[in-house]
Amino acid sequence: MRVLLTGANGFIGSHILQELVRDGFEAAVLLRTTSDTRFIEGELSRVRVHYGELMSRASLREAVQDAEVLIHCAGKTRALRPSDYYAVNDVGTRNLVAACNRHGRALKQLVVVSSLAASGPGTLGSPATEQGRPRPVSAYGRSKLLGERRVRARCRVPYTILRPAAVYGPRDRDFHLAFQTVRRGVAPLVNGGRQRFSLVYVGDVVQGVMSVLGRPEAYGKTYHLAHPRPWSQREFLLLAARMMHIRPVSFFLPQVALYPVYLGQELVARLTCRPSIMNLQRLPEYGVPGWVCSTERAARELGFVAATPLPIGLRRTLDWYMQKGWLRAA
DSSP states (O other), X not given: OEEEEESTTSHHHXXXXXXXXXXXXXXXXXXXXXXXXXXXXXXXXXSEEEXXXXXXXXXXXXXXXXXXEEEEOOOOSSOSSHHHHHIIIIIIHHHHHHHHHHHOTTOOEEEEEOOHHHHOOBOSSSOBOTTSOOOOOSHHHHHHHHHHHHXXXXXXXXXXXXXXXXXXXXTOSHHHHHHHHHHTTEEXXXXXXXXXXXXXXXXXXXXXXXXXXXXXXXXXXXXXXXXXXXXXXXXXXXXXXXXXXXXXEEEEEOGGGHHHHHHHHHHHHHHHTOOOSOOTTTGGGGGSSEEOBOOHHHHHHHOOOOOOOHHHHHHHHHHHHHHTTSSOOO
């Protein structure tokens, strides 16, 4: 099977690429000439590389021509301004769909790696479901939902949409910020740390992607990818602290106190042209009761259950951070 992967150099995409190569797929990737490929250097000599980007229709046309399956993992998770999210996650996906329709003569399936942010919030008593009305609360979530709608409305190739919950694991830089904070001996509990959220280890996301390849029963469907057991922010931070043998000082932090912090981070990001996950566009995600999603549909229809519990996945992640020097030992 010939598989084209976008976003192959990113956190999730790099793990997907390694699995494709390991399983013997005839893989190709779409990369910008400026892409940081440190995580996939070992795979690049074994795959076909197309240089281009989602905003270049010519490069998309060339990339999709021979693919039988397209895994669309490219996306913008950090941005200097809201329009940046829409340019990549919405317009970029529209361009990709157009290329699939016009030039993907061999294409049999498009797999879109979206986000739970497109579904919107959920709680233990009322988790977000794939069939429910989407209620994104941030520019990021709205941009991902618009990208999904481009696929549903326009794609003439059978498609499957996957919405991973909060993804953690080796190479991730977003949760790394939380680990750094705990490593310094503090555990700020936003609104008391009660917000619960679904999590998924990156290796399980990869298995979720692999589970839908060539599965006609998954065509036209949307699936959440998450471990069935949600965690609160407080539980997550204290578990990380125990694994690092640290007794952090926990303190209540009202959401309103995050505003000046996020504003400062956004100003620094704009001055340095280096986007941060801590930006005002994503601040509303802290103001909802939770980010819990139902995983029943994937289990029932695909037989997929994220198998890695948080203690095991977190241990693997922290070990990787230590090995790579991203965190110092206590």
